Amino acid sequence: MAQEILKSLKAALWFMFLTFPIMVIKVNTVYKTIEWRWMNMIFIGVGIFVGSFIWRWLLNRKDRPVAKKDFVPVSTRVQAYLAENPMAKRALQGVLLAALLCFPIFMDAYQINIFTVALMYIVLGLGLNIVVGLAGLLDLGYVAFYAVGAYTYALLNTTFGLSFWLVLPIGGALAAIFGILLGFPVLRLRGDYLAIVTLGFGEIIRLVLENWNDFSHGPSGIAGIDKPDFFGLELNLNQMTDAIYYMMVAFTIITIFFVGRLQNSRIGRAWLALREDEIACQAMGVGRTRTKLMAFALGATWAGLMGVVFAAKTTFINPASFTFLESAIILSIVVLGGMGSIPGVILGALIMILLPEYMRSFSEYRMIVFGGAMVLMMVFRPQGLVSNFRRKYSFHGVDERLGG
Amino acid sequence: MDYFLELFLGGLTRGSIYALIALGYTMVYGIVQLINFAHGEIYMIGAFTALIIASVLTILGLNSIAILVIATAAAIVYSSAYGYTVEKIAYKPLRNAPRLSPLISAIGMSIFLQNYVLLAQTSDFLPFPRLIPEFAFMEPVSHIFSSAELVIVSTTMIVMVLLTLFIKFTNIGKAMRATAQDKTMALLIGIDVDRVISVTFIIGSSLAALGGVLIANHIGQINFYIGFIAGIKAFTAAVLGGIGSIPGAVLGALILGWTESFATGYVSSDYEDVFAFALLVLILIFRPAGLLGKAETKKV
Numbered sequence: 001m002a003q004e005i006l007k008s009l010k011a012a013l014w015f016m017f018l019t020f021p022i023m024v025i026k027v028n029t030v031y032k033t034i035e036w037r038w039m040n041m042i043f044i045g046v047g048i049f050v051g052s053f054i055w056r057w058l059l060n061r062k063d064r065p066v067a068k069k070d071f072v073p074v075s076t077r078v079q080a081y082l083a084e085n086p087m088a089k090r091a092l093q094g095v096l097l098a099a100l101l102c103f104p105i106f107m108d109a110y111q112i113n114i115f116t117v118a119l120m121y122i123v124l125g126l127g128l129n130i131v132v133g134l135a136g137l138l139d140l141g142y143v144a145f146y147a148v149g150a151y152t153y154a155l156l157n158t159t160f161g162l163s164f165w166l167v168l169p170i171g172g173a174l175a176a177i178f179g180i181l182l183g184f185p186v187l188r189l190r191g192d193y194l195a196i197v198t199l200g201f202g203e204i205i206r207l208v209l210e211n212w213n214d215f216s217h218g219p220s221g222i223a224g225i226d227k228p229d230f231f232g233l234e235l236n237l238n239q240m241t242d243a244i245y246y247m248m249v250a251f252t253i254i255t256i257f258f259v260g261r262l263q264n265s266r267i268g269r270a271w272l273a274l275r276e277d278e279i280a281c282q283a284m285g286v287g288r289t290r291t292k293l294m295a296f297a298l299g300a301t302w303a304g305l306m307g308v309v310f311a312a313k314t315t316f317i318n319p320a321s322f323t324f325l326e327s328a329i330i331l332s333i334v335v336l337g338g339m340g341s342i343p344g345v346i347l348g349a350l351i352m353i354l355l356p357e358y359m360r361s362f363s364e365y366r367m368i369v370f371g372g373a374m375v376l377m378m379v380f381r382p383q384g385l386v387s388n389f390r391r392k393y394s395f396h397g398v399d400e401r402l403g404g
Numbered sequence: 405m406d407y408f409l410e411l412f413l414g415g416l417t418r419g420s421i422y423a424l425i426a427l428g429y430t431m432v433y434g435i436v437q438l439i440n441f442a443h444g445e446i447y448m449i450g451a452f453t454a455l456i457i458a459s460v461l462t463i464l465g466l467n468s469i470a471i472l473v474i475a476t477a478a479a480i481v482y483s484s485a486y487g488y489t490v491e492k493i494a495y496k497p498l499r500n501a502p503r504l505s506p507l508i509s510a511i512g513m514s515i516f517l518q519n520y521v522l523l524a525q526t527s528d529f530l531p532f533p534r535l536i537p538e539f540a541f542m543e544p545v546s547h548i549f550s551s552a553e554l555v556i557v558s559t560t561m562i563v564m565v566l567l568t569l570f571i572k573f574t575n576i577g578k579a580m581r582a583t584a585q586d587k588t589m590a591l592l593i594g595i596d597v598d599r600v601i602s603v604t605f606i607i608g609s610s611l612a613a614l615g616g617v618l619i620a621n622h623i624g625q626i627n628f629y630i631g632f633i634a635g636i637k638a639f640t641a642a643v644l645g646g647i648g649s650i651p652g653a654v655l656g657a658l659i660l661g662w663t664e665s666f667a668t669g670y671v672s673s674d675y676e677d678v679f680a681f682a683l684l685v686l687i688l689i690f691r692p693a694g695l696l697g698k699a700e701t702k703k704v
Contacts, residue, residue: 018485021478022452023524027459029531034460040524059497138504140511185689192439192507196639197688200681203636211674324632328515335508368519374512378505379497 004053012049019044058380075386079343100249109241116241116313118353119248120306123255125333125345127302130259132331133340133388134268135295136275138195140327141182141202145175145300147209147322149307154222154317155215164228164312168305175304176297183296187289202327209319221318228312244313251309255302260342267294272340325367332370336377338384347385410548411669412662417553417622419661420560424615425638426645426653427567428487428608434584434648435604436499441510442490443612444635445517448628450483450613451532451620452521458533472535479613486517487609488602496598514635521628529627532620556618563611564654571650576603584648633677640684646697655695 023044026035082089104112124146131139149171156162156170186197209216216222230243262268270291273281282288311317329352337348356366377384425447432440458475466474494513498506539551571577583590583600591597619634620626637660645656660680667679687694 014489018482018489019524021456021482022449022521025456025460026525027456027463029459032463034463136504138507185685189688189692192503193643193688193692195507196439196636196643197685199636200640200684204678204681204685207675207678328511331508331511364523365519368516368523371512371514371516371519375494375509375516378501378509378512379494382501382505 004056007056008049008052011052012045015048016041016045062380075338075343079386097253101246104242104245109238112241112245114354114357116245116248118350119245119252120309120313121330121333121353122252122346122349123248123302124306124330125337125349126255126259126342127299127306128330129299129334129340129342129345130262130271130302131295131299132334133338133345134263134275135271135292137292137295138192139198139296139299140195140324140331141198141200141205142299142303142330143322143324143327144182144202144205145178145303146307146310146326147205147319148175148178148300149304150311150317150321151209151216151222151307152304153308153311154225157225157311158222164226164308168308171308172301172305175300175307178304179296179298179300180293182300183293187292199324199327202322202324206319206322209322216319219319221316221320223316225311225315225317227315228309244309248309251305256342256346262298263340263342267291271295329370332374335374336384338386338388340388341384341386344384344386344388351385406548407669411665413549413553414669415662415665416658417556417661418665419641419658420557421615421619421622421634421657422638422641422660423560423654423657424563424611424618425634426641426657427650428612429639429642430645430647430650430653431580431604431608433642435580435587436495436601437503438495438506439510439639440490440495440605440608441507441635442494442513442517443487443608444631444633444638445514445521446483446487446490446609446631447612447616447634447638448626448631449486449517449521449616450479450609451616451626451630452525452628453482453613454479454617455530455532455620455626458535462533468535468537471533475535476614476617479617480610483609483613483616484606487605487612490517491602491605496601514632518628518631525628527628529625531625532623534624535621552618552622556622559614559618563614567607567611568650570607576600580604637677637680640680640687643684643694644687646694649694649696652694652696659695 020041023040024037026037027033028035082092103115107115124142128139128142131137131142152171152174153164153167156167157164162170182198182201186194189197210219212218227240228244228247230247235243270281270286273284273286274288274291278288310321333348333352334345335348336352337346338344352370356363362369425443428443428446429440432438432443454475457478458471461471461474490513494509495506498509534552536552536555538546539554542549542551542554571580579590579595579600580603582593582595583597587597590600615634620630638657641657641660642653643656644659645652645654647653660683663683664676664679668676671679
């Protein structure tokens with residue numbers, strides 16, 4: 001025990017030293033004054049002292065092999081139960097759907113707007129989940145496809161007056177084409193190279209949008225984009241908010257259905273196989289090029305569709321909405337929720353988008369918490385909050401006849 | 405001709421800075437096969453530490469050479485400490501995890517460190533004091549090549565030579581090469597692999613800190629976000645030269661520096677970063693192993 005305390009004490013002292021210049025000293029370069037914030041050092045010391053006990057305890061727990069074998073996470077147990085009892089699953093889906101549909105009746109426009117955004121991130125997360133979670137290709141430039149969709153609608157609408165519903169498929173298709181264009185050259189690259197190239201691609205798209213004034217109106221962006229049209233109805237602002245919300249609910253349900261079916265389809269299983277072992281997969285006759293391009297194209301499609309919705313919802317877009325930060329947020333939704341798991345991504349999006357909205361005072365700490373959570377998640381729970389539940393096919397008949 | 409020479413020397417300066425950062429990427433990659441996304445942030449923290457220490461010392465009223473030496477030393481010490489700690493927290497527990505895990509952990513670390521500096525200090529650009537003096541003998545050429553640029557280029561060259569000698573002849577340098585070749589075998593013949601990895605992170609981080617101080621002094625202002633773009637560009641340089649190869653990183657950095665310098669000088673300055681990324685994409689398509697890298701043949 002004394003040894004443990006000593007270890008924590010050492011860690012605390014180390015971090016107090018480490019954070020000294022940045023946390024304690026604050027120089028005002030204009031007035032040439034120094035502010036010494038010694039309280040910060042005490043907070044760090046105490047925080048690390050306590051934190052390092054928890055850190056070591058968690059590390060030990062993770063390494064214990066016995067506990068790992070018997071322990072079935074709650075999320076897996078719930079998913080297994082739902083998979084075995086279709087009635088319970090239907091009931092749960094019904095309750096959730098009813099709650100979603102009734103939501104606007106009880107809430108004001110502000111709340112509905114936040115929820116609409118959360119739903120958009122669910123769809124974006126599910127799209128990225130195809131690429132990262134299922135196919136195992138780390139895409140850090142996902143926001144580029146989102147931008148492609150948004151600018152497609154913005155430009156086609158403001159210059160040619162094309163309607164939302166017409167551009168929606170065009171935006172999705174164009175994003176898919178961009179996905180293939182990006183996917184093609186990088187197919188041969190391994191995971192980490194791929195990450196950096198997609199990151200570069202995302203930045204190129206943003207920089208081009210920012211600098212090509214004749215095409216994209218540069219940093220000032222495009223304003224006055226039409227809201228979507230719903231059967232020619234004249235809607236006031238509140239009704240429009242409700243309408244977009246319901247549209248997003250429909251969109252989310254379609255996406256969940258689509259991605260769910262995709263996951264268990266031939267191509268979905270090919271993605272999982274490719275993620276696990278590329279060479280074995282090719283030996284089994286799964287085409288690497290086709291499968292990977294499909295993942296890129298389908299993932300990009302959802303981003304493109306959401307881009308169109310985003311442009312129509314906000315009626316104003318500029319390149320500042322499509323920075324790397326946005327890609328990082330969508331990626332952390334997928335990582336925190338659980339790569340490859342649909343309920344995980346939904347939970348991740350709700351936590352990441354709703355929590356900072358409802359805890360306003362906490363919102364400036366949002367990104368630091370995301371970053372920290374990504375590290376902690378990878379160290380202690382790489383499978384995410386809701387681990388991917390792999391459907392197992394088993395044949396019980398034989399076991400019973402043989403007596404166990 | 406003067407314009408060409410100016411661009412050439414500007415590219416050389418840029419390339420030298422990229423080289424200092426790129427070495428950290430390449431050395432870490434050579435040994436643990438991980439893209440240390442947080443490396444750009446280590447560089448940023450180095451620049452920030454130097455700025456803070458230099459400002460405090462300026463207010464206390466030291467002379468500028470003493471400030472330069474102390475601030476640079478502090479930047480190197482703190483950056484190495486951060487590099488070491490980041491490795492222990494975010495990468496070491498994941499050494500046997502699937503490849504994607506440490507990569508995501510590194511991105512998380514990068515976001516964390518950026519926002520840590522943002523919250524603890526400020527989001528504004530801070531003016532960085534001019535610490536490198538103007539040399540009298542540089543007067544005739546100072547319109548195309550400043551004293552600060554001379555210091556950057558010569559420091560980089562000296563560091564490169566020292567690093568090469570270190571890796572070639574010292575025991576720990578030999579251990580590093582052995583670990584890069586085969587980690588398991590290195591462990592079997594009694595090399596403390598954990599220590600080698602720590603030393604690699606420390607060396608890489610101190611080079612990044614040196615780069616941070618030099619560039620901040622050259623450009624004159626820094627903020628919490630400088631590490632991101634610098635990190636990607638240095639990584640591009642490392643990939644260009646062949647990741648894992650030390651001379652490759654330097655060559656790649658110089659090519660990248662010149663490409664950017666000439667492209668912005670003769671084509672358009674709006675697309676400065678686009679050239680770097682485009683070069684990265686092209687290199688990865690046509691020569692994924694880099695200019696000096698060896699193509700890996702994977703055995704099954």
